[in-house]
Amino acid sequence: MAQMTMIQAITDALRCELKDDENVLVFGEDVGVNGGVFRATEGLQKEFGEDRVFDTPLAESGIGGLTIGLALQGYRPVPEIQFFGFVYEVMDSISGQLARMRYRTGGALGAPVTIRSPFGGGVHTPEMHSDSLEGLVASQPGIKVVVPSTPYDAKGLLISSIRDNDPVVFLEHLKLYRSFREEVPEESYTIPLGKADVKREGTDLSIFAYGAMVHESLKAAEQLEKEEYSVEVVDLRTIQPLDIETIIASVEKTGRAVVVQEAQKQAGIAANVVSEITERAILSLEAPVLRVTAPDTIYPFPQAEAVWLPNAKDIVETAKKVLTF
Amino acid sequence: MASQKSKQFDPVANLHEIEEKFEMFQILNEEGEIVNTDADPKLSDDELVELMRRMVFTRILDQRSISLNRQGRLGFYAPTAGQEASQIASHYALEKEDYILPGYRDVPQIVWHGLPLSKAFLFSRGHFIGNQIPEGVNVLPPQIIIGAQYIQAAGVALGMQKRGKKAVAVTYTGDGGSSQGDFYEGINFAGAFRSPAIFIVQNNQFAISTPRELQTAAKTIAQKGISAGLPSILVDGMDPLAVYVATRDARERAVNGEGPSLIETMCYRYGPHTMAGDDPTRYRTSDTDSKWEKKDPIVRFRKYLEAKGLWNEEKEAEVIENAKEEIKAAVKEADAAPKQKVTELIRNMHDGDLPYNLQEQYEIFKEKESK
Numbered sequence: 001m002a003q004m005t006m007i008q009a010i011t012d013a014l015r016c017e018l019k020d021d022e023n024v025l026v027f028g029e030d031v032g033v034n035g036g037v038f039r040a041t042e043g044l045q046k047e048f049g050e051d052r053v054f055d056t057p058l059a060e061s062g063i064g065g066l067t068i069g070l071a072l073q074g075y076r077p078v079p080e081i082q083f084f085g086f087v088y089e090v091m092d093s094i095s096g097q098l099a100r101m102r103y104r105t106g107g108a109l110g111a112p113v114t115i116r117s118p119f120g121g122g123v124h125t126p127e128m129h130s131d132s133l134e135g136l137v138a139s140q141p142g143i144k145v146v147v148p149s150t151p152y153d154a155k156g157l158l159i160s161s162i163r164d165n166d167p168v169v170f171l172e173h174l175k176l177y178r179s180f181r182e183e184v185p186e187e188s189y190t191i192p193l194g195k196a197d198v199k200r201e202g203t204d205l206s207i208f209a210y211g212a213m214v215h216e217s218l219k220a221a222e223q224l225e226k227e228e229y230s231v232e233v234v235d236l237r238t239i240q241p242l243d244i245e246t247i248i249a250s251v252e253k254t255g256r257a258v259v260v261q262e263a264q265k266q267a268g269i270a271a272n273v274v275s276e277i278t279e280r281a282i283l284s285l286e287a288p289v290l291r292v293t294a295p296d297t298i299y300p301f302p303q304a305e306a307v308w309l310p311n312a313k314d315i316v317e318t319a320k321k322v323l324t325f
Numbered sequence: 326m327a328s329q330k331s332k333q334f335d336p337v338a339n340l341h342e343i344e345e346k347f348e349m350f351q352i353l354n355e356e357g358e359i360v361n362t363d364a365d366p367k368l369s370d371d372e373l374v375e376l377m378r379r380m381v382f383t384r385i386l387d388q389r390s391i392s393l394n395r396q397g398r399l400g401f402y403a404p405t406a407g408q409e410a411s412q413i414a415s416h417y418a419l420e421k422e423d424y425i426l427p428g429y430r431d432v433p434q435i436v437w438h439g440l441p442l443s444k445a446f447l448f449s450r451g452h453f454i455g456n457q458i459p460e461g462v463n464v465l466p467p468q469i470i471i472g473a474q475y476i477q478a479a480g481v482a483l484g485m486q487k488r489g490k491k492a493v494a495v496t497y498t499g500d501g502g503s504s505q506g507d508f509y510e511g512i513n514f515a516g517a518f519r520s521p522a523i524f525i526v527q528n529n530q531f532a533i534s535t536p537r538e539l540q541t542a543a544k545t546i547a548q549k550g551i552s553a554g555l556p557s558i559l560v561d562g563m564d565p566l567a568v569y570v571a572t573r574d575a576r577e578r579a580v581n582g583e584g585p586s587l588i589e590t591m592c593y594r595y596g597p598h599t600m601a602g603d604d605p606t607r608y609r610t611s612d613t614d615s616k617w618e619k620k621d622p623i624v625r626f627r628k629y630l631e632a633k634g635l636w637n638e639e640k641e642a643e644v645i646e647n648a649k650e651e652i653k654a655a656v657k658e659a660d661a662a663p664k665q666k667v668t669e670l671i672r673n674m675h676d677g678d679l680p681y682n683l684q685e686q687y688e689i690f691k692e693k694e695s696k
Contacts, residue, residue: 025487057514064476065475065478069478070481072484093473093476102676103453105453106456106457110676194680241680
């Protein structure tokens, strides 16, 4: 096994799938010679040729249409949208077209497409680069949305996404690209979509999170342990569809829950998790389910980012309210 | 300094020069006479008769569809009369292996490409069986988002190119569609990849009510193709032979690896935008209508074929009779389609196992639908 960062694990997943399935195509803005602006596709064009890994003109909607057309010719396209903040330009292709391909054709045509895109705050980007817009696509029936939080998960989940016969939006948190390494098998492996992962077991409180917030939640759990609280951290990994079994089992065990998201309170996935918990496990609850989120403003200017983004301290504060209710 | 510069390059003169080059390509005039002998495709007698048969059939299909819609027996319908040369003669230049990405007015082309007519009616009525494209029929269901088919055509064309197919992706939009961002992105992508695509703009003069002059300052829509490096042509869209030749040539270039083309067909829709309450008298005059009716594609082609001794009233009556019979049978077939169930709609959301939310909702509707 090799030590890999998340970006290396992603490149590795793409390499495995390009090798395994001749119908897999990787393309987007600057993904060829340049290997992507974050080097997610580093070396892939050289290894697999310009026919399989290629640059496109600079137009996200065009990339979306290209993706759909290639899928109609039997390919398994894996386009990159350079930053998910640019998703508005390709929204019709994703939510208007790909999401309904199978449905509108009564199952006659599918769209085995994985759209990869970086997102997430904390790295001082210009505007429209860091926004957490996953709620937009997750609210569209027909699209699966995956957000890995570790290199190991990223590789297994990306391979599963590419092999899925329906469209998947695969979101890669910018801050996690190179924040740490872990052991990642060099061979191909899959992690099923729609399955959460208990990243830390506990008995007093369940924290549900995804993306970079998984790591803030783990930090919070460590601090709370010093105060004798046993906190479980569940990484949702797939935010559409949710892994309802794991979520409910955890709440039934701990009786208390906090849901954390980097997105604004009105925008993300947390409200959906809270609703599912209250619909399905109200009698197991000892306290209201609270959320830790960003405030409902537009994504902040870089100099205000550190205060705006939710962090471990915010999570500890909210967790204590729930724990002492 | 400034005047010297303008002597070297005069952008205004340059624009006018380019625009003036876009003369309308015509082979058969309104009187049914060949006015461009060099360009005459010299179709065989049988081919000419078949093209006429398809246009007459399509005119009858339009009339029947409008009347079925008025009787409440058809749903969403966008009339096609006036556009037969643009639609049918362009399709006539295609092969079965070519792939069509239609707009919502382009139902005739996908029917002639192999979509059963009963399915076209089911699409109109709002039944998913209408969109279940049979294996081997290379078409998409009609696109509702204006322009979305243009970027998808670039993708289909790139896929064909990668597969080494000797085939083209053909897509249609209107004068209004040529204002969409996707129009530019579609022609630009196909141009950049030199993919085998044909982009057809049926300029029927109005985008619902908005006249062509308000869409763009460009003198022609065809000239927009030049900016993306596409061979582009302005064609008399009421002339079946000109449309046929322009499409045939574009196809030939495409399968020979010479990349995509843009074709603007100047035409007119006689009817309303759709049958959902549009009233053309609000935005155009009967003078304009009758000016265009004089250019009618079927009238001029009839004159041409009659002069050649290939067509007569009797023949036309027979085609009309057959069309009516075929339409009647297709309506009957559409009537027999099973009632749609929400459980089926849920089932069609994903391949394989349903996620928990849909599985739960499936059970709820299964219960409801069993009552």
